[in-house]
Amino acid sequence: MSVSFRGFVTINHVPFSCLLLKALKIHPISQRFASTKTLKETLQEVIPAKQEQFKRLKSEHSQKVIGDIKIENVIGGMRGLKSMLWEASVLDPNEGIRFHGLSIPDCQRQLPPAPGGKEIIAESMLWLLLTGNVPTEAETRKLSLELAENGDLPAYVEKLIDGLSPSMHPMTQLAIGVAALNHDSVFQKAYESGIKKTDYWTYTLEDCLSLIARLPALAARIYRNVYKQGATAPPINKDLDLVGNYTALMGYGANKDLTEYLRLYISIHGDHEGGNASAHTAHLVGSTLADPYLAYSAALFALAGPLHGLANQEVLRWQLAMQKELGDNTTHENIKDYLWKTLKSGQVVPGYGHGVLRKSDPRFIALQEFCDSRPELLKSPTIQLVKKTYEVAPGVLTEHGKTKNPWPNVDATSGCVLYHYGLTEFKYYTVIFGVSRALGALTQLVWARALGLPLERPKSVSMDTLQAIVGKNA
Numbered sequence: 501m502s503v504s505f506r507g508f509v510t511i512n513h514v515p516f517s518c519l520l521l522k523a524l525k526i527h528p529i530s531q532r533f534a535s536t537k538t539l540k541e542t543l544q545e546v547i548p549a550k551q552e553q554f555k556r557l558k559s560e561h562s563q564k565v566i567g568d569i570k571i572e573n574v575i576g577g578m579r580g581l582k583s584m585l586w587e588a589s590v591l592d593p594n595e596g597i598r599f600h601g602l603s604i605p606d607c608q609r610q611l612p613p614a615p616g617g618k619e620i621i622a623e624s625m626l627w628l629l630l631t632g633n634v635p636t637e638a639e640t641r642k643l644s645l646e647l648a649e650n651g652d653l654p655a656y657v658e659k660l661i662d663g664l665s666p667s668m669h670p671m672t673q674l675a676i677g678v679a680a681l682n683h684d685s686v687f688q689k690a691y692e693s694g695i696k697k698t699d700y701w702t703y704t705l706e707d708c709l710s711l712i713a714r715l716p717a718l719a720a721r722i723y724r725n726v727y728k729q730g731a732t733a734p735p736i737n738k739d740l741d742l743v744g745n746y747t748a749l750m751g752y753g754a755n756k757d758l759t760e761y762l763r764l765y766i767s768i769h770g771d772h773e774g775g776n777a778s779a780h781t782a783h784l785v786g787s788t789l790a791d792p793y794l795a796y797s798a799a800l801f802a803l804a805g806p807l808h809g810l811a812n813q814e815v816l817r818w819q820l821a822m823q824k825e826l827g828d829n830t831t832h833e834n835i836k837d838y839l840w841k842t843l844k845s846g847q848v849v850p851g852y853g854h855g856v857l858r859k860s861d862p863r864f865i866a867l868q869e870f871c872d873s874r875p876e877l878l879k880s881p882t883i884q885l886v887k888k889t890y891e892v893a894p895g896v897l898t899e900h901g902k903t904k905n906p907w908p909n910v911d912a913t914s915g916c917v918l919y920h921y922g923l924t925e926f927k928y929y930t931v932i933f934g935v936s937r938a939l940g941a942l943t944q945l946v947w948a949r950a951l952g953l954p955l956e957r958p959k960s961v962s963m964d965t966l967q968a969i970v971g972k973n974a
Protein backbone atom coordinates (compact mmCIF):
# COMPACT_ATOMS: atom_id res chain seq x y z
CA MET A 501 0.00 0.00 0.00
CA SER A 502 1.20 3.51 -0.66
CA VAL A 503 -0.20 6.86 0.40
CA SER A 504 -0.44 9.44 -2.38
CA PHE A 505 -1.15 13.15 -2.40
CA ARG A 506 -4.69 14.53 -2.39
CA GLY A 507 -6.13 11.93 -0.04
CA PHE A 508 -5.75 8.75 -2.08
CA VAL A 509 -4.13 5.49 -0.98
CA THR A 510 -3.38 2.43 -3.08
CA ILE A 511 -3.97 -1.01 -1.62
CA ASN A 512 -2.73 -3.82 -3.87
CA HIS A 513 -2.37 -1.22 -6.65
CA VAL A 514 -6.05 -0.18 -6.40
CA PRO A 515 -6.58 3.51 -5.50
CA PHE A 516 -9.00 4.26 -2.64
CA SER A 517 -10.11 7.63 -1.37
CA CYS A 518 -9.07 8.20 2.28
CA LEU A 519 -12.57 9.53 2.91
CA LEU A 520 -14.08 6.31 1.60
CA LEU A 521 -11.82 4.22 3.83
CA LYS A 522 -12.75 6.44 6.77
CA ALA A 523 -16.45 5.98 6.04
CA LEU A 524 -15.87 2.22 6.01
CA LYS A 525 -13.93 2.62 9.32
CA ILE A 526 -10.73 1.26 7.73
CA HIS A 527 -7.60 3.13 8.74
CA PRO A 528 -5.11 3.01 5.84
CA ILE A 529 -2.28 2.11 8.19
CA SER A 530 -4.16 -0.70 9.99
CA GLN A 531 -5.01 -2.05 6.55
CA ARG A 532 -1.34 -2.06 5.68
CA PHE A 533 -0.52 -4.31 8.65
CA ALA A 534 -3.62 -6.50 8.58
CA SER A 535 -1.58 -9.70 8.25
CA THR A 536 1.00 -9.05 11.01
CA LYS A 537 0.58 -10.52 14.49
CA THR A 538 -0.31 -8.27 17.40
CA LEU A 539 1.73 -8.04 20.57
CA LYS A 540 -0.93 -10.02 22.42
CA GLU A 541 -0.94 -12.80 19.80
CA THR A 542 2.85 -13.00 19.97
CA LEU A 543 2.74 -13.17 23.76
CA GLN A 544 0.12 -15.92 23.57
CA GLU A 545 2.68 -17.94 21.61
CA VAL A 546 5.62 -17.15 23.90
CA ILE A 547 4.01 -17.55 27.32
CA PRO A 548 3.38 -21.36 27.44
CA ALA A 549 7.10 -22.25 27.14
CA LYS A 550 8.00 -19.81 29.92
CA GLN A 551 5.20 -21.16 32.09
CA GLU A 552 6.59 -24.64 31.57
CA GLN A 553 10.12 -23.49 32.48
CA PHE A 554 8.74 -21.81 35.61
CA LYS A 555 6.79 -24.94 36.58
CA ARG A 556 9.90 -27.11 36.25
CA LEU A 557 12.06 -24.71 38.28
CA LYS A 558 9.41 -24.72 40.98
CA SER A 559 8.74 -28.44 41.08
CA GLU A 560 12.26 -29.78 40.50
CA HIS A 561 14.65 -27.15 41.89
CA SER A 562 12.82 -25.19 44.59
CA GLN A 563 15.28 -26.24 47.31
CA LYS A 564 18.49 -25.46 45.39
CA VAL A 565 20.64 -22.90 47.24
CA ILE A 566 21.78 -19.97 45.01
CA GLY A 567 23.49 -17.71 47.56
CA ASP A 568 24.10 -16.81 51.21
CA ILE A 569 22.44 -14.10 53.18
CA LYS A 570 24.98 -12.08 55.13
CA ILE A 571 24.34 -9.43 57.73
CA GLU A 572 25.81 -6.91 55.27
CA ASN A 573 22.92 -7.71 52.90
CA VAL A 574 20.32 -7.19 55.59
CA ILE A 575 21.70 -3.90 56.88
CA GLY A 576 23.05 -2.80 53.49
CA GLY A 577 19.85 -2.30 51.52
CA MET A 578 19.75 -5.94 50.30
CA ARG A 579 22.58 -5.20 47.82
CA GLY A 580 23.51 -8.23 45.77
CA LEU A 581 20.78 -10.53 47.13
CA LYS A 582 19.37 -12.66 44.34
CA SER A 583 15.81 -12.60 45.56
CA MET A 584 13.40 -11.59 42.82
CA LEU A 585 12.44 -12.82 39.37
CA TRP A 586 12.67 -10.34 36.49
CA GLU A 587 12.38 -11.48 32.91
CA ALA A 588 12.96 -8.51 30.62
CA SER A 589 16.56 -7.58 31.37
CA VAL A 590 19.63 -8.65 33.28
CA LEU A 591 22.29 -6.26 34.60
CA ASP A 592 25.90 -7.38 34.62
CA PRO A 593 28.14 -5.23 36.85
CA ASN A 594 30.82 -4.93 34.15
CA GLU A 595 28.95 -5.23 30.87
CA GLY A 596 25.83 -3.30 31.86
CA ILE A 597 22.31 -3.99 30.76
CA ARG A 598 21.14 -6.70 28.35
CA PHE A 599 17.55 -7.01 27.18
CA HIS A 600 16.80 -10.69 26.62
CA GLY A 601 20.48 -11.16 25.92
CA LEU A 602 20.83 -8.15 23.59
CA SER A 603 23.27 -5.39 24.55
CA ILE A 604 22.50 -1.75 23.72
CA PRO A 605 24.67 -1.85 20.54
CA ASP A 606 22.88 -5.10 19.53
CA CYS A 607 19.53 -3.34 19.99
CA GLN A 608 20.76 -0.35 18.00
CA ARG A 609 21.60 -2.71 15.15
CA GLN A 610 18.47 -4.86 15.28
CA LEU A 611 15.44 -2.95 16.56
CA PRO A 612 13.40 -1.04 13.97
CA PRO A 613 13.61 2.77 14.20
CA ALA A 614 10.88 5.28 13.30
CA PRO A 615 10.28 5.92 9.57
CA GLY A 616 13.03 8.28 8.48
CA GLY A 617 14.82 7.92 11.83
CA LYS A 618 17.85 5.97 13.00
CA GLU A 619 17.38 5.49 16.73
CA ILE A 620 15.58 2.67 18.55
CA ILE A 621 11.98 3.54 19.33
CA ALA A 622 9.93 2.74 22.42
CA GLU A 623 7.62 0.38 20.53
CA SER A 624 10.38 -1.90 19.26
CA MET A 625 11.99 -1.95 22.71
CA LEU A 626 8.64 -2.71 24.36
CA TRP A 627 8.07 -5.58 21.95
CA LEU A 628 11.50 -7.00 22.74
CA LEU A 629 11.02 -6.59 26.50
CA LEU A 630 7.62 -8.26 26.50
CA THR A 631 8.16 -11.10 24.05
CA GLY A 632 11.93 -11.63 23.92
CA ASN A 633 11.68 -11.31 20.11
CA VAL A 634 12.96 -8.58 17.81
CA PRO A 635 9.85 -7.21 16.09
CA THR A 636 9.58 -6.72 12.35
CA GLU A 637 9.13 -3.23 11.04
CA ALA A 638 5.46 -3.97 10.29
CA GLU A 639 4.86 -5.24 13.84
CA THR A 640 6.49 -2.12 15.23
CA ARG A 641 4.35 0.19 13.10
CA LYS A 642 1.19 -1.68 14.01
CA LEU A 643 2.00 -1.27 17.70
CA SER A 644 2.71 2.44 17.15
CA LEU A 645 -0.70 2.81 15.58
CA GLU A 646 -2.43 0.88 18.38
CA LEU A 647 -0.78 3.13 20.97
CA ALA A 648 -1.56 6.32 19.07
CA GLU A 649 -5.21 5.29 18.68
CA ASN A 650 -5.46 4.88 22.46
CA GLY A 651 -3.33 7.87 23.40
CA ASP A 652 -5.96 10.45 24.36
CA LEU A 653 -6.43 11.24 28.03
CA PRO A 654 -9.90 10.83 29.50
CA ALA A 655 -11.53 14.18 30.32
CA TYR A 656 -11.58 13.46 34.08
CA VAL A 657 -7.77 13.12 34.13
CA GLU A 658 -7.31 16.31 32.09
CA LYS A 659 -9.50 18.13 34.61
CA LEU A 660 -7.63 16.64 37.57
CA ILE A 661 -4.20 17.57 36.18
CA ASP A 662 -5.32 21.05 35.14
CA GLY A 663 -6.52 21.61 38.71
CA LEU A 664 -3.10 20.93 40.26
CA SER A 665 -0.88 23.82 41.25
CA PRO A 666 1.90 24.48 38.69
CA SER A 667 4.24 24.71 41.69
CA MET A 668 3.64 21.02 42.53
CA HIS A 669 6.63 18.94 41.40
CA PRO A 670 5.95 17.44 37.95
CA MET A 671 6.73 13.95 39.29
CA THR A 672 4.02 14.26 41.93
CA GLN A 673 1.61 15.33 39.21
CA LEU A 674 2.60 12.39 37.01
CA ALA A 675 2.09 9.86 39.81
CA ILE A 676 -1.31 11.41 40.64
CA GLY A 677 -2.40 11.26 36.99
CA VAL A 678 -1.27 7.64 36.58
CA ALA A 679 -3.06 6.57 39.77
CA ALA A 680 -6.25 8.33 38.65
CA LEU A 681 -6.25 6.39 35.37
CA ASN A 682 -7.07 3.27 37.40
CA HIS A 683 -10.66 4.51 37.15
CA ASP A 684 -10.57 2.76 33.73
CA SER A 685 -8.68 -0.39 34.77
CA VAL A 686 -10.01 -3.41 32.91
CA PHE A 687 -8.01 -5.70 35.21
CA GLN A 688 -9.71 -4.29 38.27
CA LYS A 689 -13.18 -4.61 36.75
CA ALA A 690 -12.52 -8.14 35.50
CA TYR A 691 -11.09 -9.17 38.90
CA GLU A 692 -14.18 -7.87 40.66
CA SER A 693 -16.40 -9.81 38.28
CA GLY A 694 -14.41 -13.00 39.01
CA ILE A 695 -11.92 -14.14 36.37
CA LYS A 696 -9.62 -17.17 36.21
CA LYS A 697 -6.06 -16.68 37.44
CA THR A 698 -4.77 -17.88 34.06
CA ASP A 699 -6.53 -14.93 32.41
CA TYR A 700 -5.03 -12.24 34.67
CA TRP A 701 -2.24 -11.44 32.25
CA THR A 702 -4.50 -10.58 29.32
CA TYR A 703 -6.38 -7.89 31.28
CA THR A 704 -3.09 -6.71 32.78
CA LEU A 705 -1.60 -6.40 29.29
CA GLU A 706 -4.58 -4.34 28.17
CA ASP A 707 -4.14 -1.94 31.10
CA CYS A 708 -0.37 -1.75 30.59
CA LEU A 709 -0.68 -0.89 26.89
CA SER A 710 -3.38 1.62 27.63
CA LEU A 711 -1.19 3.28 30.28
CA ILE A 712 1.87 3.36 28.00
CA ALA A 713 -0.30 4.83 25.23
CA ARG A 714 -1.58 7.62 27.46
CA LEU A 715 1.68 8.50 29.20
CA PRO A 716 2.87 10.96 26.49
CA ALA A 717 -0.40 12.93 26.63
CA LEU A 718 -0.33 12.97 30.44
CA ALA A 719 3.35 13.88 30.74
CA ALA A 720 3.09 16.52 28.01
CA ARG A 721 0.01 18.08 29.60
CA ILE A 722 1.94 18.43 32.86
CA TYR A 723 4.81 20.05 30.93
CA ARG A 724 2.51 22.56 29.21
CA ASN A 725 0.62 23.39 32.42
CA VAL A 726 3.75 23.91 34.49
CA TYR A 727 6.02 25.61 31.96
CA LYS A 728 3.93 26.87 29.03
CA GLN A 729 0.88 28.41 30.73
CA GLY A 730 -1.36 25.53 29.65
CA ALA A 731 -0.65 25.97 25.91
CA THR A 732 -2.92 23.85 23.70
CA ALA A 733 -1.43 20.65 22.31
CA PRO A 734 -1.85 19.35 18.76
CA PRO A 735 -3.99 16.20 18.35
CA ILE A 736 -2.21 12.85 18.51
CA ASN A 737 -0.83 11.98 15.08
CA LYS A 738 -1.61 8.35 14.19
CA ASP A 739 1.30 8.23 11.76
CA LEU A 740 3.82 8.98 14.50
CA ASP A 741 5.49 6.71 17.04
CA LEU A 742 4.99 7.14 20.78
CA VAL A 743 7.97 9.44 21.31
CA GLY A 744 7.31 11.37 18.09
CA ASN A 745 3.90 12.18 19.55
CA TYR A 746 5.36 12.94 22.98
CA THR A 747 7.72 15.62 21.66
CA ALA A 748 4.97 17.04 19.42
CA LEU A 749 2.56 17.22 22.39
CA MET A 750 5.20 19.03 24.44
CA GLY A 751 5.61 21.55 21.63
CA TYR A 752 8.95 20.31 20.25
CA GLY A 753 7.64 18.37 17.24
CA ALA A 754 9.70 20.46 14.82
CA ASN A 755 12.96 19.52 16.56
CA LYS A 756 13.81 16.23 14.83
CA ASP A 757 17.13 15.86 16.67
CA LEU A 758 15.48 16.18 20.08
CA THR A 759 12.88 13.62 19.01
CA GLU A 760 15.59 11.20 17.88
CA TYR A 761 17.49 11.75 21.15
CA LEU A 762 14.39 11.07 23.21
CA ARG A 763 13.62 7.94 21.17
CA LEU A 764 17.05 6.59 22.05
CA TYR A 765 16.97 7.74 25.68
CA ILE A 766 13.45 6.43 26.37
CA SER A 767 14.22 3.05 24.76
CA ILE A 768 17.56 2.26 26.36
CA HIS A 769 16.38 3.60 29.72
CA GLY A 770 13.20 1.51 29.57
CA ASP A 771 14.41 -1.27 31.86
CA HIS A 772 17.37 -1.84 34.17
CA GLU A 773 16.53 -5.21 35.76
CA GLY A 774 14.25 -5.56 38.75
CA GLY A 775 16.11 -4.56 41.89
CA ASN A 776 16.21 -0.79 41.40
CA ALA A 777 13.80 1.11 43.61
CA SER A 778 11.12 2.00 41.04
CA ALA A 779 11.06 -1.40 39.32
CA HIS A 780 11.01 -3.16 42.66
CA THR A 781 8.18 -0.93 43.90
CA ALA A 782 6.07 -1.66 40.80
CA HIS A 783 6.69 -5.36 41.35
CA LEU A 784 5.89 -5.26 45.07
CA VAL A 785 2.67 -3.27 44.66
CA GLY A 786 1.70 -5.34 41.62
CA SER A 787 2.15 -8.54 43.65
CA THR A 788 -0.86 -7.50 45.76
CA LEU A 789 -2.87 -7.71 42.49
CA ALA A 790 -3.28 -3.94 42.53
CA ASP A 791 -3.93 -2.86 38.95
CA PRO A 792 -1.06 -1.63 36.73
CA TYR A 793 -1.99 2.04 37.20
CA LEU A 794 -1.64 1.83 40.98
CA ALA A 795 1.51 -0.27 40.76
CA TYR A 796 3.20 2.14 38.36
CA SER A 797 2.05 5.22 40.25
CA ALA A 798 3.80 3.82 43.34
CA ALA A 799 6.92 3.18 41.25
CA LEU A 800 6.94 6.81 40.15
CA PHE A 801 7.14 7.98 43.76
CA ALA A 802 10.24 5.81 44.20
CA LEU A 803 11.66 7.26 40.99
CA ALA A 804 11.21 10.76 42.43
CA GLY A 805 13.98 10.23 45.02
CA PRO A 806 17.33 12.01 44.47
CA LEU A 807 19.35 8.78 44.75
CA HIS A 808 17.29 7.30 41.91
CA GLY A 809 15.40 9.11 39.14
CA LEU A 810 15.80 12.65 40.42
CA ALA A 811 19.57 12.33 39.87
CA ASN A 812 19.29 13.62 36.27
CA GLN A 813 17.93 16.97 37.45
CA GLU A 814 20.65 17.05 40.15
CA VAL A 815 23.40 16.39 37.59
CA LEU A 816 22.34 19.30 35.45
CA ARG A 817 21.98 21.64 38.43
CA TRP A 818 25.49 20.67 39.57
CA GLN A 819 26.96 20.83 36.06
CA LEU A 820 25.51 24.31 35.39
CA ALA A 821 26.79 25.59 38.75
CA MET A 822 30.26 24.29 37.82
CA GLN A 823 30.02 25.90 34.37
CA LYS A 824 28.99 29.20 35.95
CA GLU A 825 31.90 29.12 38.38
CA LEU A 826 34.58 27.87 35.99
CA GLY A 827 33.37 29.41 32.73
CA ASP A 828 33.46 27.76 29.28
CA ASN A 829 36.64 26.02 28.02
CA THR A 830 37.87 25.32 31.53
CA THR A 831 40.83 23.05 32.34
CA HIS A 832 40.92 19.52 33.73
CA GLU A 833 42.69 20.89 36.82
CA ASN A 834 39.83 23.31 37.55
CA ILE A 835 37.29 20.51 37.17
CA LYS A 836 39.29 18.33 39.56
CA ASP A 837 39.28 21.11 42.15
CA TYR A 838 35.53 21.55 41.71
CA LEU A 839 34.98 17.80 42.19
CA TRP A 840 37.01 17.84 45.40
CA LYS A 841 35.04 20.86 46.60
CA THR A 842 31.79 18.90 46.06
CA LEU A 843 33.14 15.84 47.86
CA LYS A 844 34.65 17.80 50.78
CA SER A 845 31.33 19.51 51.35
CA GLY A 846 29.90 16.03 52.01
CA GLN A 847 27.92 15.81 48.76
CA VAL A 848 28.00 13.04 46.20
CA VAL A 849 29.13 13.70 42.64
CA PRO A 850 25.84 13.33 40.78
CA GLY A 851 25.85 11.05 37.74
CA TYR A 852 28.65 8.88 39.10
CA GLY A 853 28.43 5.58 40.97
CA HIS A 854 25.81 2.86 40.82
CA GLY A 855 24.24 0.25 43.05
CA VAL A 856 25.22 -2.61 40.69
CA LEU A 857 27.40 -1.32 37.81
CA ARG A 858 31.17 -1.32 38.22
CA LYS A 859 32.16 0.14 34.82
CA SER A 860 30.97 3.05 32.65
CA ASP A 861 27.26 2.62 32.01
CA PRO A 862 26.68 1.54 28.36
CA ARG A 863 23.65 3.87 28.33
CA PHE A 864 26.03 6.76 29.08
CA ILE A 865 28.27 5.56 26.24
CA ALA A 866 25.32 5.34 23.80
CA LEU A 867 24.20 8.90 24.65
CA GLN A 868 27.79 10.14 24.31
CA GLU A 869 27.97 8.51 20.88
CA PHE A 870 24.76 10.31 19.95
CA CYS A 871 26.52 13.59 20.87
CA ASP A 872 29.66 12.57 18.97
CA SER A 873 27.57 12.10 15.81
CA ARG A 874 26.25 15.68 15.92
CA PRO A 875 28.74 18.52 15.52
CA GLU A 876 26.34 21.10 17.00
CA LEU A 877 26.14 19.08 20.22
CA LEU A 878 29.92 18.80 20.41
CA LYS A 879 30.11 22.60 20.29
CA SER A 880 27.84 22.97 23.35
CA PRO A 881 29.88 24.18 26.36
CA THR A 882 27.70 22.08 28.73
CA ILE A 883 28.30 18.90 26.73
CA GLN A 884 32.00 19.68 26.46
CA LEU A 885 32.04 19.98 30.24
CA VAL A 886 30.35 16.56 30.60
CA LYS A 887 33.08 15.05 28.43
CA LYS A 888 35.90 16.75 30.34
CA THR A 889 34.35 15.75 33.68
CA TYR A 890 34.29 12.14 32.47
CA GLU A 891 38.02 12.42 31.79
CA VAL A 892 38.84 13.33 35.40
CA ALA A 893 35.99 12.30 37.72
CA PRO A 894 36.74 8.53 37.84
CA GLY A 895 40.30 9.34 39.01
CA VAL A 896 39.10 11.76 41.69
CA LEU A 897 36.41 9.36 42.95
CA THR A 898 38.94 6.51 43.05
CA GLU A 899 41.31 8.67 45.09
CA HIS A 900 38.40 9.71 47.34
CA GLY A 901 37.99 5.98 47.94
CA LYS A 902 34.40 5.69 49.05
CA THR A 903 32.27 4.75 46.06
CA LYS A 904 32.45 1.18 44.80
CA ASN A 905 31.99 2.50 41.27
CA PRO A 906 33.81 5.68 40.19
CA TRP A 907 32.37 5.51 36.66
CA PRO A 908 29.49 7.52 35.15
CA ASN A 909 25.92 6.32 35.03
CA VAL A 910 23.38 7.32 32.38
CA ASP A 911 22.39 10.47 34.26
CA ALA A 912 25.87 11.98 33.90
CA THR A 913 24.85 13.09 30.42
CA SER A 914 21.12 12.63 29.83
CA GLY A 915 19.89 16.01 31.09
CA CYS A 916 22.67 18.06 29.48
CA VAL A 917 21.55 17.01 25.99
CA LEU A 918 17.92 17.93 26.74
CA TYR A 919 19.15 21.28 28.01
CA HIS A 920 21.06 21.93 24.81
CA TYR A 921 17.95 21.22 22.73
CA GLY A 922 15.98 23.85 24.63
CA LEU A 923 14.18 21.59 27.08
CA THR A 924 15.69 23.56 29.92
CA GLU A 925 13.22 22.85 32.73
CA PHE A 926 15.28 20.30 34.59
CA LYS A 927 12.71 19.63 37.29
CA TYR A 928 10.81 17.92 34.47
CA TYR A 929 13.54 15.48 33.46
CA THR A 930 12.50 12.71 35.84
CA VAL A 931 9.05 12.74 34.21
CA ILE A 932 10.71 11.72 30.93
CA PHE A 933 12.48 8.96 32.84
CA GLY A 934 9.05 7.96 34.21
CA VAL A 935 7.60 7.71 30.69
CA SER A 936 10.55 5.51 29.76
CA ARG A 937 10.66 3.17 32.76
CA ALA A 938 7.02 2.19 32.26
CA LEU A 939 8.23 -0.08 29.43
CA GLY A 940 10.14 -2.41 31.74
CA ALA A 941 8.12 -2.17 34.95
CA LEU A 942 4.84 -2.87 33.14
CA THR A 943 6.42 -5.70 31.13
CA GLN A 944 7.28 -7.44 34.38
CA LEU A 945 3.75 -6.95 35.67
CA VAL A 946 2.41 -8.86 32.65
CA TRP A 947 4.93 -11.66 33.23
CA ALA A 948 4.26 -11.76 36.96
CA ARG A 949 0.60 -12.42 36.18
CA ALA A 950 1.37 -14.86 33.34
CA LEU A 951 3.58 -16.91 35.67
CA GLY A 952 1.26 -16.52 38.66
CA LEU A 953 3.95 -15.04 40.89
CA PRO A 954 2.83 -14.79 44.52
CA LEU A 955 2.47 -11.85 46.89
CA GLU A 956 5.95 -10.54 47.73
CA ARG A 957 6.64 -10.93 51.41
CA PRO A 958 10.30 -11.08 52.54
CA LYS A 959 11.16 -11.69 56.20
CA SER A 960 12.46 -8.80 58.23
CA VAL A 961 14.58 -9.19 61.36
CA SER A 962 15.42 -6.87 64.24
CA MET A 963 18.93 -5.98 65.38
CA ASP A 964 18.34 -8.14 68.48
CA THR A 965 17.55 -11.08 66.20
CA LEU A 966 20.80 -10.48 64.30
CA GLN A 967 22.67 -10.10 67.57
CA ALA A 968 21.25 -13.42 68.75
CA ILE A 969 22.33 -15.13 65.50
CA VAL A 970 25.85 -13.66 65.79
CA GLY A 971 26.05 -14.67 69.45
CA LYS A 972 24.90 -18.21 68.71
CA ASN A 973 27.45 -18.64 65.89
CA ALA A 974 30.24 -17.20 68.03
Ligand SMILES: CC(C)(COP(=O)(O)OP(=O)(O)OC[C@H]1O[C@@H](n2cnc3c(N)ncnc32)[C@H](O)[C@@H]1OP(=O)(O)O)[C@@H](O)C(=O)NCCC(=O)NCCS
Nearest residue numbers: 807811848849850851852853854855902903904905909911
Ligand atom coordinates in the same frame (compact mmCIF):
# COMPACT_ATOMS: atom_id res chain seq x y z
C1 LIG B 1 23.89 5.63 42.71
C2 LIG B 1 24.23 5.58 44.21
C3 LIG B 1 23.00 6.01 45.00
C4 LIG B 1 24.57 4.13 44.56
O1 LIG B 1 24.70 4.06 45.96
P1 LIG B 1 25.45 2.86 46.66
O2 LIG B 1 25.05 1.57 46.02
O3 LIG B 1 25.22 2.99 48.11
O4 LIG B 1 26.96 3.16 46.27
P2 LIG B 1 28.28 2.65 47.00
O5 LIG B 1 28.07 1.30 47.60
O6 LIG B 1 29.38 2.80 46.02
O7 LIG B 1 28.43 3.71 48.19
C5 LIG B 1 29.51 3.62 49.11
C6 LIG B 1 29.86 5.01 49.59
O8 LIG B 1 30.32 5.79 48.49
C7 LIG B 1 29.59 6.98 48.40
N1 LIG B 1 29.38 7.32 47.00
C8 LIG B 1 28.74 6.60 46.06
N2 LIG B 1 28.65 7.28 44.91
C9 LIG B 1 29.27 8.46 45.14
C10 LIG B 1 29.46 9.60 44.33
N3 LIG B 1 29.00 9.68 43.09
N4 LIG B 1 30.10 10.65 44.89
C11 LIG B 1 30.55 10.60 46.15
N5 LIG B 1 30.37 9.54 46.98
C12 LIG B 1 29.73 8.50 46.46
C13 LIG B 1 28.25 6.64 49.04
O9 LIG B 1 27.56 7.82 49.45
C14 LIG B 1 28.67 5.76 50.18
O10 LIG B 1 29.14 6.61 51.22
P3 LIG B 1 28.85 6.25 52.77
O11 LIG B 1 29.57 4.97 53.01
O12 LIG B 1 29.41 7.42 53.48
O13 LIG B 1 27.36 6.11 52.89
C15 LIG B 1 25.45 6.48 44.52
O14 LIG B 1 26.55 6.06 43.74
C16 LIG B 1 25.16 7.95 44.34
O15 LIG B 1 24.66 8.60 45.25
N6 LIG B 1 25.49 8.51 43.11
C17 LIG B 1 25.19 9.87 42.82
C18 LIG B 1 23.71 10.01 42.48
C19 LIG B 1 23.39 9.37 41.14
O16 LIG B 1 24.10 9.55 40.17
N7 LIG B 1 22.28 8.61 41.09
C20 LIG B 1 21.82 8.01 39.85
C21 LIG B 1 21.86 6.53 39.91
S1 LIG B 1 21.48 5.82 38.35
